[in-house]
Amino acid sequence: MARIALVLLTFIMLGLKTAVVPVQAQSDNGISEPASGSEISGIVSVVGTASHPDYLRYELAFRHVSDPAADWIVFAEGSEPVVNGSLAVWDTTVGRDIGAPVFPDGRYQLRLRVVKNDYNYDEYFVSDLLIVNDEPTPTPTSAGTIEALPTSTAQAATAVFQPNEPLPSLTPFPTSTPLPGPAETATPVAAIGGSEESSGGLFGQLATVDTGRFGRAFGLGVGFVGFLFGLLAFYLLIRAIGRRLWHLFWTRKQQ
Known part of the structure; x- marks a missing residue:
């Protein structure tokens, strides 16, 4: 054990x-x-x-x-x-x-x-x-950039006085007095009243248009259509007469 x-x-x-x-x-x-x-x-x-x-x-x-x-x-x-x-x-x-x-x-x-x-x-x-693979790039703070700031402000100050010289050239605005002149030249308004006559003259000119060519063309067209209808009627008539004659011939032959 x-x-x-x-x-x-x-x-x-x-x-x-x-x-x-x-x-x-x-x-x-x-x-x-x-x-x-x-x-x-x-x-x-x-x-x-x-x-x-x-x-x-x-x-x-x-x-x-x-x-x-x-x-x-x-x-x-x-x-x-x-x-x-x-x-x-x-x-x-x-x-x-x-x-x-x-x-x-x-x-x-x-x-x-x-x-x-x-x-x-x-x-x-x-x-x-x-x-960490990206190293922070130091931002350069040089005193030279600070000294350059007053020069830019000085240039802006000198540029302010130059635009004031051409301002007196705005005085010629009172020369706009000749405006009433063109209103007097608007007298040809009377021509508007003659618009009815001109419109009537237009209808008159339309009425004097030579419609002979259109009439002749229309007449030729109507004549040609009538000829076609006549030809069709003649064909139907000959056809009906032929059927009638054939029917009579056939009935006599059966008798």
Whole structure:
């Protein structure tokens, strides 16, 4: 009985030992560099550990914390386990040469995901990373620019007196007295009264227009239409007579 208990105790100890190994290996995973709260710029080497007894692959992703709507974006992955080594090289200046930076300045968060063979995974985070690639350009405040200000005001002061000289040229306005002259020349209004005569003359001119050509054309048209109607009537008459004669001929033949 004691031997059985000893064997069972041995198996239990072996099981506990094997159970502790994955947890210990799993607890070593994570990102060691850069550390949380670091200020980074340029090309950054991401160092850490990604391993597991059921290891399949690892993924590195970032998230722009300054943008509340930002999501995780995977930028590197590896198929081989890494123990305290380089997980990826992170170039934070991508896109800056064309004015469209992929990683604009701000606060970021890194995520290491260790994927197992059963597609479950463990995640490890590094937060509060500050990317600073844009150095603020100092604004020069030289005293020379301040001294130049009085010169511009002096020029404006001298320019004020020049427009006052041509103002007396506005006096010729009283010369507008000849305005009543054109009113007297408006006497041809009497021609308006003759508009009735002119309109009558217009009808008279229309009445004197030679309508012979129109009349002849109209007569020719009426004659041509009458000829067509006469021809049609003659055809119908001949047709009716022919049918009548044929009917008489046929009835006599039947008798």
